[in-house]
Amino acid sequence: MGYKHLKFPENSKFLVTGGAGFIGSNLCEAILNLGYKVRCLDDLSTGKQANVDMFLDNPNYEFIKGDIKDLDTCLKACEGVDYVLNQAAWGSVPRSLEMPIFYCKNNIEGTLNMLEAARQKGVKKFVYASSSSVYGDEPNLPKREGREGNLLSPYALTKRCDEEWAKLYTMHYGLDTYGMRYFNVFGRRQDPNGAYAAVIPKFIKQLLNNEQPTINGDGKQSRDFTYVENVIEANLKACLAPHEAAGNAFNIAYGGREYLIDIYYTLTKSLNKNIEPNFGPDRKGDIKHSNADISKAKDLLGYDPDYNFARGLEEAIEWYKNNL
Numbered sequence: 001m002g003y004k005h006l007k008f009p010e011n012s013k014f015l016v017t018g019g020a021g022f023i024g025s026n027l028c029e030a031i032l033n034l035g036y037k038v039r040c041l042d043d044l045s046t047g048k049q050a051n052v053d054m055f056l057d058n059p060n061y062e063f064i065k066g067d068i069k070d071l072d073t074c075l076k077a078c079e080g081v082d083y084v085l086n087q088a089a090w091g092s093v094p095r096s097l098e099m100p101i102f103y104c105k106n107n108i109e110g111t112l113n114m115l116e117a118a119r120q121k122g123v124k125k126f127v128y129a130s131s132s133s134v135y136g137d138e139p140n141l142p143k144r145e146g147r148e149g150n151l152l153s154p155y156a157l158t159k160r161c162d163e164e165w166a167k168l169y170t171m172h173y174g175l176d177t178y179g180m181r182y183f184n185v186f187g188r189r190q191d192p193n194g195a196y197a198a199v200i201p202k203f204i205k206q207l208l209n210n211e212q213p214t215i216n217g218d219g220k221q222s223r224d225f226t227y228v229e230n231v232i233e234a235n236l237k238a239c240l241a242p243h244e245a246a247g248n249a250f251n252i253a254y255g256g257r258e259y260l261i262d263i264y265y266t267l268t269k270s271l272n273k274n275i276e277p278n279f280g281p282d283r284k285g286d287i288k289h290s291n292a293d294i295s296k297a298k299d300l301l302g303y304d305p306d307y308n309f310a311r312g313l314e315e316a317i318e319w320y321k322n323n324l
């Protein structure tokens, strides 16, 4: 259960790309807490300087401000590194529909540079962020690896391409790669601001400010919301996974199903706010329901998530109350 008991060889060094972002900064923190070294590579395009500053006093932490679109930067960042956790990318389905060429360059070429740098520098394991969006319009639930549909957005295409590149790097160059198909991650430090903010931090912030949140669609859409602690566990366990499990992508979720409208009223209740939501139009490129079969990650990575949705949400609300 969890990841706090995991042991890596002494002096192990991790590289977290996108380490100034939500998931990346949580990965950096967990690795430092376990006592290992971590280098963060981030161009601060969507990440925050504060997510770097909080670790700068720790001698095991190092920050490189740089862009994964630049191969030389990736090569320097991979120097002396055992494990790469590649999180750097731009998220958001709607934004990717507005700027497809940038997404291709940033999310595909960037990850390809990181794969190439990891190969050249002899990195042991390359774990990377994919996304549940690769299931596209596949209607069956739960989502199962190997049963994908037509892609619905440029963002989803970038993640699918990353998976294919990673598979080739395992097949031809012997680099052990493990794709993490995250399902709607939430938790501390997820950005509540901006037009493309994720729904849980956005609603919490709006409710705390006594604003009226807008639900896109009827609120009856469902997602497998996944607490960030489970995501940390999956990444670290993938670093310790056997070679036989490499070249694969895995659903990383809790395996539950939460309806947006229920989440909304859970939030109003726990924040003690008597505010009804607005209802807006459906978002383009979105699917109605998504939940994951996590048996592949359980079987091949030993993933065994500790946090169900309710427990994760409670911790997240507490964090936002104290940090907004």
Ligand SMILES: NC(=O)c1ccc[n+]([C@@H]2O[C@H](COP(=O)([O-])OP(=O)(O)OC[C@H]3O[C@@H](n4cnc5c(N)ncnc54)[C@H](O)[C@@H]3O)[C@@H](O)[C@H]2O)c1
Pocket: 017, 018, 019, 020, 021, 022, 023, 024, 041, 042, 043, 044, 045, 046, 047, 048, 066, 067, 068, 069, 086, 087, 088, 089, 090, 091, 106, 110, 129, 130, 131, 132, 181, 182, 183, 184, 185, 186
């Ligand atoms: N949060 C989720 O629910 C979710 C779901 C599925 C997949 N993902 C994926 O997980 C990863 C992390 O997402 P997040 O939610 O923490 O997002 P985030 O925006 O908080 O973090 C991404 C980080 O990557 C950095 N970055 C982006 N492009 C870069 C580049 N070219 N070079 C260097 N750094 C760059 C950003 O500055 C940011 O700090 C992403 O790959 C995302 O696509 C997230």
